[in-house]
Amino acid sequence: MNDFDKYFRPEIVGMAPYKPGEQPGAAKVIKLNTNENPYPPSPKVREAIVQATERLERYPDPLATSFRMVAADVLGVTPDHILCGNGSDDILTILTRAFVGTGQKLRLPFPSYILYRTLAQIQGACYEEIRFAPDFQLAVPFFDRSEGLKLVFLPNPNSPSGTLIDHETILRLASSLDCPIVVDEAYVDFAPSHAVGLIAKDPRIMVTRTLSKSYGLAGLRFGYLVAHPQMIGLLRKVKDSYNTDSISIAGATAAMSDQAWLKENVAKIIATRTRMIPELRRLGFDVTDSHANFVWATRSDRPVQPIYEKLKSQGILVRYMDYTQSVAGAWGDGLRMSVGTDGEIDALLMVLKSIL
Ligand SMILES: *Cc1c(COP(=O)(O)O)cnc(C)c1O
Numbered sequence: 326m327n328d329f330d331k332y333f334r335p336e337i338v339g340m341a342p343y344k345p346g347e348q349p350g351a352a353k354v355i356k357l358n359t360n361e362n363p364y365p366p367s368p369k370v371r372e373a374i375v376q377a378t379e380r381l382e383r384y385p386d387p388l389a390t391s392f393r394m395v396a397a398d399v400l401g402v403t404p405d406h407i408l409c410g411n412g413s414d415d416i417l418t419i420l421t422r423a424f425v426g427t428g429q430k431l432r433l434p435f436p437s438y439i440l441y442r443t444l445a446q447i448q449g450a451c452y453e454e455i456r457f458a459p460d461f462q463l464a465v466p467f468f469d470r471s472e473g474l475k476l477v478f479l480p481n482p483n484s485p486s487g488t489l490i491d492h493e494t495i496l497r498l499a500s501s502l503d504c505p506i507v508v509d510e511a512y513v514d515f516a517p518s519h520a521v522g523l524i525a526k527d528p529r530i531m532v533t534r535t536l537s538k539s540y541g542l543a544g545l546r547f548g549y550l551v552a553h554p555q556m557i558g559l560l561r562k563v564k565d566s567y568n569t570d571s572i573s574i575a576g577a578t579a580a581m582s583d584q585a586w587l588k589e590n591v592a593k594i595i596a597t598r599t600r601m602i603p604e605l606r607r608l609g610f611d612v613t614d615s616h617a618n619f620v621w622a623t624r625s626d627r628p629v630q631p632i633y634e635k636l637k638s639q640g641i642l643v644r645y646m647d648y649t650q651s652v653a654g655a656w657g658d659g660l661r662m663s664v665g666t667d668g669e670i671d672a673l674l675m676v677l678k679s680i681l
Pocket of ligand 1: 534537
């Protein structure tokens with residue numbers, strides 16, 4: 326405890342900080358811990374960014390209209406269905422601030438993206454963490470109405486499992502509850518289908534997206550929300566005026582315009598994922614079928630934390646997830662490994678063979 330604590334809101338002093346995955350300085354590390362794309366983005370992104378540097382004395386377009394027009398075309402919605410942000414984490418912050426007041430409740434599944442919890446805590450809100458069923462489908466209490474429940478976050482595909490909830494279930498969830506449902510589609514480009522079409526069926530369903538994973542632009546910081554235009558209109562009041570900058574708008578617009586790059590990139594990553602999963606199973610891991618650019622691997626015969634440590638000492642960084650302690654009850658632990666390039670995954674498999 327230091328003297329400054331007394332100046333802060335008690336929820337800030339009391340909360341644990343969100344811990345992003347490690348970003349090691351050493352270039353030689355094989356980095357499979359934060360689900361970045363292992364390949365560089367479309368070359369058109371760089372060109373667009375260079376052009377944007379010629380207008381830096383001007384403020385950016387507060388609504389990132391160039392991006393919204395391209396994205397609307399790709400998704401089959403109108404630009405008024407889209408709100409842009411400084412990464413989808415910014416969008417998740419805007420949603421939490423807009424819908425969940427002090428003492429009100431946000432619902433999220435467990436285990437899933439840890440940031441949702443942090444957002445609730447900063448807001449002085451409560452969170453209901455509801456355990457997934459063992460097969461990572463939504464358990465019955467997830468559909469229960471609850472006093473003061475104002476927002477639901479549902480990552481789909483989920484992290485760390487890479488599993489999917491089907492669209493019928495999402496619609497049933499929305500009709501069971503009296504609050505907006507945010508489907509966090511950070512990894513959806515690696516999955517067979519997306520939920521944007523559900524917005525027309527139930528306007529309380531909203532979809533968040535990011536360019537950090539499938540477009541290879543984690544360093545650029547650009548994400549967006551797809552929702553009913555009236556929802557978007559109200560949410561604009563909550564965002565910072567200039568929450569995306571000229572450089573990120575230019576880069577994101579170019580990336581979204583190059584759908585051929587996206588298709589090729591996703592095909593490469595899915596091919597590597599398809600090869601990686603049976604290899605890991607052969608090495609004794611229990612691996613969940615994945616619809617994302619990472620896999621979730623556990624073991625029943627031995628602890629996985631030493632495997633994580635040994636990989637790290639040999640220059641391969643994966644994410645060790647410890648879910649043995651939670652208000653929602655213990656889940657166990659495992660390794661979440663991003664799908665890297667073929668060469669990176671070969672190196673991973675080789676080191677694992679020597680460790681095990
Ligand atoms: C990576 C990730 C995001 C955040 O992406 P940014 O756009 O980089 O902020 C959001 N949700 C989930 C589930 C993620 O894994």
